[in-house]
Amino acid sequence: MYKEALEQFNKPWLPLTALFIFVLVFLLYLYWTFKKENKHIYDYSSQIPFEDGVKHE
Amino acid sequence: MSSSSNVNRTGLLETYSYDDQIVRMFVFATIIWGAVAMLLGITIAFQLATWKMNFGLQWMTFGRLRPLHTNAAIFAFCGNAMFAGIYYSHQRLLKARLFNDALSRIHFWGWQAIIVAAAITLPLGLTRGKEYAELEWPITIAIAVVWVVFAVNFFGTLVRRRERHIYVAIWFYIATIVTVAVLHIVNGLSLPVTWTKSYSVYSGVQDALVQWWYGHNAVAFFLTTPFLGLMYYFVPKAANRPVYSYRLSIIHFWSLVFIYIWAGPHHLLYTTLPEWAQTLGMVFSIALWAPSWGGMINGLMTLRGVWDKVRTDIILKFMALSLTFYGMSTFEGPLLSIKSVNAIGHFTDWIPGHVHAGTIGWNYLLIAGILYFLVTKLWKTEIYSKTIANIQFWMATIGLSLYYVSMVVAGITQSLMWRAIDANGKLVYPNFIETVVKIVPMYWVRAFGGTFVFVSFLLMGYNLYKTMQQGSVGIEEVYEAYALDDSSVEKNATQHRKLEGLPLVFGVLSLIAILVGSAIEIVPTMLSNHYISKIDAVKPYSPLELIGRDIYIREGCYLCHSQQVRPMVHEVLRYGKQSEAGEFIYDHPFQWGSKRTGPDLARVGGKYPNMWHYRHMLNPRDVTPQSIMPIYKWLVEQKIDYATLTRKLQVMKQLGVPYSDAQINNGVMSAQTQARTITEDLMKSGVPAEVEDKELVALISYLQRIGVDYGSLPKSN
Incomplete structure (x- = not known):
């Protein structure tokens, strides 16, 4: 039954829709990541490895 | 103490210390098991050059030692290095001691016990017969238990952190922990016959797909994502420069984690795996070019402005070369996934050549850089001999070059001989042995190249030992930081920024990212026994x-x-x-x-x-x-x-x-x-x-x- 179902699969719009969703999500998340107003946050984040902690005297 | 421009940390100032002893223990284990893995590697390389190197002993044949070599290299050498690097960076990035010292020790000794169990059982021929997942069911269960201990220790530390933001390296660690658990459990499902024998619950095509979904992603999530995390921490530290683009690291992470998991079927091109699954694997493999190179570029560009230091600083030298090899092997991987190229490369020595460009070029060289960094920091001293380190660097580079070139030449030569057909439609080399004899000289070149790499590793072991000797561990230092309270919450934070403060949600999203591809590929194949045409003539074995x-x-x-x-x-x-x-x-x-x-x-x-x-x-x-x-x-x-x-x-x-x-x-x-x-x-x-x-x-x-x-x-x- 599965074999017949797969053989008769004729819905080209389905993979195309999936592709469209993938591309759309990727573009949205690209836009979101590269928004200019977040610059200070990324600048801060990239400095974290340099803060090993303040030594307690 | 620095802080985001949107955060003014107040509240309770706490003191804490780092558990560096566990990092030192994993450093020792990395050096020991790395030497063992490479010694096994050159042993089997010489066994292919001359059969006499099998010595007529059953526990020393290529078929039994090869799984031991791969397990030792991946899980013992790279595994211990990964744990050392993660435990060192995780504590510092979160300003917190590891969750539980006892769990750290259970993790360490449990992992070493598993390696010893592998070293005993594999030469005895106790194997599940699945590449990179050979260990029999009791050891497979032990791996799952120790992995859970690691996960509890890791996430427990996250809960107790004093830094709200989760740095990009930790995202890669999270993806590693979650995905390796899923891969190991699904591929490890077996029914026991005795304490030392079990059968995979999957069969044929189903087993092949699950196995290579696991096998491919063992490379992805054991040898790549944790080491990318380590790269995002140790390269900026060693270069004393922030990562080139934090934004690119976000794109890199989500793209890589989402795409990698789909690519497994490229190991099964032209087999009896359904055509759609093969094509899917090929397409996603090619798509992997983008995130892989995004990560490589991000790592190398972090060195912008300090390229003069790369010439003189041995740690940066190892890291720069490892990133170059990462770029090369992640270019070659998708290339080999293209069906027409795969038709030539598959089943040949080109594949071990490709694999070792990754494991030696990317993993070993990055580990070398990290080990020199860690030992100098943890023993508070300088590298004992930069000359020895430089000799190591060039020996490893020359050895790997000999290995890689000989294997590509051997692979393409043999493949072309296999497929040579004369004007009468007959094979030009009908006797398989003709194609073997032709490439045996390349096996010798590979064995000597591997020996170069092994000797380079021994030099590093000696250099690190002398570095430790001249240094001193000293007393555990105490640090102070504000407890994580409401004052650490940023005003006007972005959604992703908020997400980074929620490790559990982050982990679940990572899990979903890898499960989408896994489910689409594996679920139909789980049902495949229903739609694979049954051949009446095919009967069970006697x-x-x-x-x-x-x-x-x-x-x-x-x-x-x-x-x-x-x-x-x-x-x-x-x-x-x-x-x-x-x-x-x-x-x-x-x-x-x-x-x-x-x-x-x-x-x-x-x-x-x-x-x-x-x-x-x-x-x-x-x-x-x-x-x-x-x-x-x-x-x-x-x-x-x-x-x-x-x-x-x-x-x-x-x-x-x-x-x-x-x-x-x-x-x-x-x-x-x-x-x-x-x-x-x-x-x-x-x-x-x-x-x-x-x-x-x-x-x-x-x-x-x-x-x-x-x-x-x-x-x-």
Whole structure:
């Protein structure tokens, strides 16, 4: 039954829709990541490895 | 104390210290197991150059040591290095001591015990017969338990952190922990026969897809994502410069984690795996170019402005070269996934060449840089000898170059010889051994290249030991930081920024990202037994053949011989009818293999007389002059294990193999009868009657059965 179902699969719009969703999500998340107003946050984040902690005297 | 411009940290100032002792322990383990893994590597490399290096000892043959080498390199060497790097960076990035010291020790000693168990069981031939997942079920369970201990310790530290933001390196660690757990559990599902023997719950095509979904992603999530995390921490630290683009790291992370998981089927191109799954694997493999190179560029560009230091700073030198090799091997991987390229490269030595460009070029060189960094920090001193480190660097580079070039040349040469067809439509090199003899010189070059790499590693071990000697661990230093309270919450934070403060949600999203691809590929194949055309002629193995098959798995025959005739003219001419999915439905586990050091065996059944196999196993040179296969003389010394046969048949029945109760109850008698028939045939050629109860007879019964059921059908079927 599965074999017949797969053989008769004729819905080209389905993979195309999936592709469209993938591309759309990727573009949205690209836009979101590269928004200019977040610059200070990324600048801060990239400095974290340099803060090993303040030594307690 | 620095803070985001949107955060003014107040509240309780807490003191804490880092557990660096556990990092030191993992550093020691990395050095020891790295040397062992590489020694095993050059041992098996010389075994391929000359069969005499197998020494006629069963626990030293290529088929048993090769899994030990891969397990040692991946899980012992890279695993311990990964834990050392993660535990060092995780604490500092979160300003918190590891969750629980006892769990850290259980993690360490548990992992070492697993490695020792692997080092004992694999040479003894105790294996599941699945590449990179060979360890038998009790050890497989132990791995899962220790991994959970690691996860609890890791996430517990996250909960107790004093830094709200989770730096990008930790995202890669989270993805590693979550995905490795999923891969290990799904691929490890087996039904035990005894304490030392089990059968995969999957069979044939199903088993192949699950195995290579696991195998490919073991590379992705054990050798790549954790090391990318380490790269995002240690390269900026060593260069004293922030990562080139934090934004790119976000894109890099989500793209890589989402795409990588789909690419497994590129290991099964032109096999009987459904065409759609093959194409899906190929397309996503090519898509991997983008995130892989995004990460590589991000790492290398972090060194912008300090390239002069790369010339003089040995740590940066190792890191820069490792990133270059990462870029090269992640370019080559997708290239090899293109079907037309894969048709040439698959089953050849090009693949080990590609793999070692990654494991030596990317993992070993990055680990070398990290180890020099860690040892100088943890022992508070300078590198003992930069000259030795430089000699190590060049020896490793030259050794790897010799390894890689020789394997690419060997792979392409042999592949072109396999497929050469003359004007009359016949194979130009019909005898497989002709194609082996041609590349043996390349095996010598590879072995010497590997020796260079091994010696470079020993130099590093010595250099690190002397560095530790001249330094001092000192007392545990105490740090202070504000407790994580509401004052650490940023105003106007972005959604992703908020997400980074929620490790559990972050982990779940990572899990979803990898499960999408996994589900789409695997779920239909889980149902595949329903839509794979059943071939009536294909019957379950006889009891003796089943025992023989287990011997075939124990000796690691699948590491040099495939069982899959691809739909290519030269393969059909050389081996016979192309393979069909329905042929393998009783194969728990599948034995398609991934390399043809020797010829494919999918149609070997009935091709030669029993006596040919008898002589071949005792001394392959007797029937195939210049063969590089080891001798298997112990197969005529060790008795067939009939004691577990009934249980084996019962387990197979539980897995869906249609053995009747009568077949199971009479299994031993049936096997003994078949053994007698084969022995009587061998006795006509002068073989003594005493071989009747020896393992070689069982192995011959299996070899004579492979591919016979479907292969003997008329072509129209």
